Amino acid sequence: MPSFQQYLPILDWGRRYDRTALSNDMVAAVIVTIMLIPQSLAYALLAGLPAEAGIYASIAPIILYAIFGTSRALAVGPVAVVSLLTASAIGQVAEQGTAGYAIAALTLAFLSGGFLVLLGVFRLGFLANFLSHPVIAGFITATGILIATSQLKHILGITAGGHTLPEMLGSLVANLDQINWITVVIGGAATSFLFWTRKNLRPLLNKTGLPPVMADILTKAGPVAAVVVTTLSVWFFDLANKGVKIVGDVPQSLPPLTLPGLSPDLLGALLVPAILISVIGFVESISVAQTLAAKKRQKIDPNQELIGLGAANLGAAFTGGFPVTGGFSRSVVNFDAGSHTPAAGIYTAMGLAIAAVFLTPLVYFLPNATLAATIIVAVLSLVDFSILKKTWDYHRGDFAAVLATIVLTLGLGVEVGVASGVALSILLHLYKTSRPHVAEVGLVPGSHHFRNINRHDVTTTATVVTLRVDESLYFVNARFLEDLVQSRVVDGCEIKHVILMFSAVNEVDYSALESLEAINHRLHDMGIGLHLSEVKGPVIDRLKTSHFLDHLNGRVFLSQFDAWTALTQNPQVPDQKGAM
Amino acid sequence: MPSFQQYLPILDWGRRYDRTALSNDMVAAVIVTIMLIPQSLAYALLAGLPAEAGIYASIAPIILYAIFGTSRALAVGPVAVVSLLTASAIGQVAEQGTAGYAIAALTLAFLSGGFLVLLGVFRLGFLANFLSHPVIAGFITATGILIATSQLKHILGITAGGHTLPEMLGSLVANLDQINWITVVIGGAATSFLFWTRKNLRPLLNKTGLPPVMADILTKAGPVAAVVVTTLSVWFFDLANKGVKIVGDVPQSLPPLTLPGLSPDLLGALLVPAILISVIGFVESISVAQTLAAKKRQKIDPNQELIGLGAANLGAAFTGGFPVTGGFSRSVVNFDAGSHTPAAGIYTAMGLAIAAVFLTPLVYFLPNATLAATIIVAVLSLVDFSILKKTWDYHRGDFAAVLATIVLTLGLGVEVGVASGVALSILLHLYKTSRPHVAEVGLVPGSHHFRNINRHDVTTTATVVTLRVDESLYFVNARFLEDLVQSRVVDGCEIKHVILMFSAVNEVDYSALESLEAINHRLHDMGIGLHLSEVKGPVIDRLKTSHFLDHLNGRVFLSQFDAWTALTQNPQVPDQKGAM
Numbered sequence A, B: 001m002p003s004f005q006q007y008l009p010i011l012d013w014g015r016r017y018d019r020t021a022l023s024n025d026m027v028a029a030v031i032v033t034i035m036l037i038p039q040s041l042a043y044a045l046l047a048g049l050p051a052e053a054g055i056y057a058s059i060a061p062i063i064l065y066a067i068f069g070t071s072r073a074l075a076v077g078p079v080a081v082v083s084l085l086t087a088s089a090i091g092q093v094a095e096q097g098t099a100g101y102a103i104a105a106l107t108l109a110f111l112s113g114g115f116l117v118l119l120g121v122f123r124l125g126f127l128a129n130f131l132s133h134p135v136i137a138g139f140i141t142a143t144g145i146l147i148a149t150s151q152l153k154h155i156l157g158i159t160a161g162g163h164t165l166p167e168m169l170g171s172l173v174a175n176l177d178q179i180n181w182i183t184v185v186i187g188g189a190a191t192s193f194l195f196w197t198r199k200n201l202r203p204l205l206n207k208t209g210l211p212p213v214m215a216d217i218l219t220k221a222g223p224v225a226a227v228v229v230t231t232l233s234v235w236f237f238d239l240a241n242k243g244v245k246i247v248g249d250v251p252q253s254l255p256p257l258t259l260p261g262l263s264p265d266l267l268g269a270l271l272v273p274a275i276l277i278s279v280i281g282f283v284e285s286i287s288v289a290q291t292l293a294a295k296k297r298q299k300i301d302p303n304q305e306l307i308g309l310g311a312a313n314l315g316a317a318f319t320g321g322f323p324v325t326g327g328f329s330r331s332v333v334n335f336d337a338g339s340h341t342p343a344a345g346i347y348t349a350m351g352l353a354i355a356a357v358f359l360t361p362l363v364y365f366l367p368n369a370t371l372a373a374t375i376i377v378a379v380l381s382l383v384d385f386s387i388l389k390k391t392w393d394y395h396r397g398d399f400a401a402v403l404a405t406i407v408l409t410l411g412l413g414v415e416v417g418v419a420s421g422v423a424l425s426i427l428l429h430l431y432k433t434s435r436p437h438v439a440e441v442g443l444v445p446g447s448h449h450f451r452n453i454n455r456h457d458v459t460t461t462a463t464v465v466t467l468r469v470d471e472s473l474y475f476v477n478a479r480f481l482e483d484l485v486q487s488r489v490v491d492g493c494e495i496k497h498v499i500l501m502f503s504a505v506n507e508v509d510y511s512a513l514e515s516l517e518a519i520n521h522r523l524h525d526m527g528i529g530l531h532l533s534e535v536k537g538p539v540i541d542r543l544k545t546s547h548f549l550d551h552l553n554g555r556v557f558l559s560q561f562d563a564w565t566a567l568t569q570n571p572q573v574p575d576q577k578g579a580m
Helices: A002-006 A010-015 A018-047 A053-055 A060-068 A078-092 A099-121 A125-130 A132-156 A165-174 A181-207 A212-220 A224-237 A265-293 A302-318 A328-336 A343-363 A370-380 A385-395 A396-412 A414-434 A475-491 A510-525 A538-546 A562-570 B004-005 B010-015 B020-049 B053-057 B060-068 B082-088 B100-123 B125-130 B134-155 B165-174 B179-208 B212-220 B222-237 B265-294 B302-319 B326-338 B343-363 B366-381 B386-394 B396-412 B414-432 B475-489 B512-523 B537-546 B562-570
Strands: A075-077 A325-327 A437-441 A448-450 A464-469 A497-501 A529-533 B076-079 B324-326 B440-441 B450-452 B462-467 B499-500 B529-531
Touching: A010 A060, A010 B004, A018 A053, A018 A075, A018 A078, A018 A132, A018 A224, A018 A328, A018 A343, A018 B414, A053 A343, A060 A075, A060 A302, A060 A343, A075 A328, A075 A343, A078 A099, A078 A132, A078 A265, A078 A370, A099 A125, A099 A265, A099 A302, A099 B265, A099 B414, A125 A265, A125 A302, A125 A414, A125 B060, A125 B414, A125 B475, A132 A165, A132 A181, A132 A265, A132 A370, A132 A385, A132 A396, A132 A414, A132 B475, A132 B512, A165 A396, A181 A212, A181 A224, A181 A370, A212 A224, A212 A328, A224 A343, A265 A302, A265 A325, A265 A328, A265 A414, A265 B440, A265 B475, A265 B499, A265 B512, A302 A325, A325 A328, A343 B396, A385 A396, A385 B462, A385 B512, A396 A414, A414 A475, A414 B125, A414 B414, A414 B475, A437 A475, A437 A562, A448 A464, A448 A562, A464 A475, A464 A562, A464 B537, A475 A497, A475 A510, A475 B125, A475 B134, A475 B265, A475 B414, A475 B529, A497 A562, A510 A529, A510 B134, A510 B386, A529 A562, B010 B053, B010 B060, B020 B053, B020 B076, B020 B082, B020 B222, B020 B326, B020 B343, B020 B366, B053 B343, B060 B076, B060 B302, B060 B343, B076 B326, B076 B343, B082 B100, B082 B134, B082 B265, B082 B302, B082 B366, B082 B414, B100 B125, B100 B265, B100 B302, B100 B499, B125 B265, B125 B414, B134 B165, B134 B179, B134 B265, B134 B366, B134 B414, B179 B212, B179 B366, B212 B326, B212 B366, B212 B462, B222 B366, B265 B302, B265 B324, B265 B326, B302 B324, B396 B414, B414 B475, B440 B562, B450 B462, B450 B562, B462 B475, B462 B562, B475 B499, B475 B512, B499 B562, B512 B529, B529 B562
Parallel strands: A464 A497, A497 A529, B462 B499, B499 B529
Antiparallel strands: A075 A325, A437 A448, A437 A464, B076 B324, B440 B450, B440 B462
């Protein structure tokens, strides 16, 4: 059953599962579980949901990804960017803290999961490529800033809102009088500690002689230490009664069976955000998966990944979660800790299930400020303005796309930002290809090569002009070629033949075909022959389905040298009937 | 003053104007004037404006185009498609027959003229290329059907409305009880006569021994005959009192000085239609101009054409007209009648000015049904469904764009139709380039050439894989290349070197650069070298502005043969420091 197995990678690796794989996977699972508990609580807070939603979102989704996904190291669950997008999307349809809000989160996961599965089944993963790398980089940076800013209220112990940077800052300033200084101390200390561990702990541990992998994992367990210490402090000093906001009651249970809201209004309102979340989540996840797979020469199937992530989100929708994807830092930890197969994910899910049932009372006194600190420290590592400099150096068009994405995401929100970035990338590409590089070429003496007459010392003749077109021909640049050829032949009265050298033309669409027909017709009116050389197989096959070659007032030559030789030695326009 | 003269082509040809040119231009002007009188009345009717607006729109605009335009043969004035777009746009902001309606027409011409001039001054004519040929062909065909349908009410002598085909047909059927049979007889006779002249008169005249050009022009004067005969009939039989709608009073005057409405609401409402009208008018006009110019080996400057057409529309806005552009049939008549310079346009304008002052009483009894007949016969020649078959044969993607444009223009109106066509064309282009043709190539024995291993009998080796990428690399296909390379090297365990042959890569954008970096990094992790060959000048220049080449785990070879020879003879990964 090859096609069945194609959709269930677990049948492949599960069959060869052995004791070594088991012990490797168990070790990785324990480490990831410890790391994931504070993360899942924090991202639930970021999404505006109760703490348990974060844990639930880390159980069923992980198991489903292990069954359907192709990466051996990817750790699926709530991640920062997707959680912010979730808060932004469902904040528009429901009030935070209401039942409708949690149901909207389920609906968002449901739509997102369904969309990903559809993309995967119809093998439409390429649509994710419409997000160019600079746009993604700019978007992640801007989102990191938005997320960090959104968490400042927890550090300050005040209430505030807003979905854009000006809104958030305005709301923070307006509510600054509510500030709770004990919360500020806890939040400030946790933030400083986490920044310190991230920056200084690893070199310190390395000096003690610990293996680098262990040092790395201990460093990443910093949030666990912060959670333990601040929770104990709140409990011991009874700070919850002094205005410090805490996580409070978290139900002790396995993930409940839930139903997403399916009213047409709700589905309609969340469809576009769900598509955005799916695409951004997929792009992030597949980059991580491919980087890790390459290290072990393993294969990632992008379309099967869509199905794996889609299944994970559908799982979240029916078990009290919210949208999830493959997280960067925890996947790296999972990989470094030695995870061997997706079974590591299943053990992680078991670990979290145990935590959900037995450990939730322990986080009662955990202050929100600590969770906010872990979020701030995690997302500020995503903020990277160097993309601005890199794209500035490489291409101003790419730079413009990044800058617009950052400015618009911060100023007008995540959806406008990413949509503008995509639109700008597409327009810039069309603009670039609308004025292709066309070189007039001549023969390099003593060779069969042809080079740009402006860059090389080459042989030319007044009667034969060869133009090498360095771009596929399609509607955006079809008329450009018409103008160019017309302008060239009007300038040169002795011209008897024009050769278009097609070595870099990968496509001729119907618009370009009509332009070539117009060029042929107009040159014919001027008594000039039109010839093609070095036309690629797929292009000539396509041209043969039209009547262009039948009416061509000239010939198609296999090589430019043949064309040059034939036309310079015989300056008469050849009979096109004999050409093909 | 070269830059001043650049914007005033009249300074060029005006200086060399002589008696031969004068007599040629005068003859052409007389013929075009006779043809233009019924046309301008008819297109005013189509735009929903009083008859004199059509004549006014043919005076100042023609003179301004003669001063600023570059085509020697283009005849500017009201045309069918633009008149329909005008009716559709201003019908949404004002009631037909009111003063506001006429003012909105001026505003539309003003916006359209301003937009065209801006495009020309900033040399942005390439934006018009976003309309692909199939989309334009589909749009013109659908518009022809809409226009013909919109005129049926005049032939039937009833009132009806609607901007889409279902609306128009529904409105016609609902008002069928108002039918005036005398009008039907006049309209039916005029339509049949015009179809007959178009189809049969020319062969008949050719048989009499008339020169073909004269036969052609007489055929195109058919509408004048229809106008004369039906006007006399209405007058003689007093049909206006029997329910036949006539043109009626047309003021006897030169074009008045008018001011377009400039309220922000009106400007805002008409901006998008004005852009659409500008672009469609420009595309139609420049095709005619270029085709006619090529016949005499003359040059058309697209950006100066924008200025010429823009000036014409601004002229229409201030002299009681409505949006204009270069018309196909009258330009061909102008050319065939021997027009030598744009001065022919100036004489045509004089002819129309004389007509406006002295001849307007003569069209008092002209029935609207006759004008409708001239419109129907003219536009049905634009309807051409063969584009569906041609694109079906050539490429299904182009076919889909045409079909969508036709169906949506007919069903949802001109603006939705053309916008969908443009969006679909762009998406199809992105889709096509998102999965580029990549060939694995090997050495043709005894040569320096490399060809597709699946199509040719070539030499390969297990340690060196060469992939020829037949597409520019940019964000839409960057990840595709990553997947492809990864999938190829995971399959071949003996691979030591991957060569990417870049002979058809015309661009590497920042996304693709990052993908190349990722490929390099991942291959490095697998102990495989990455090399490039046949990289074009502009591409290598761009790559040198990044750090990619510094980190490349391999070399850049000028020719693929050099790469192949070096890597098959020395299978070690070369030190990249020595490469660049």
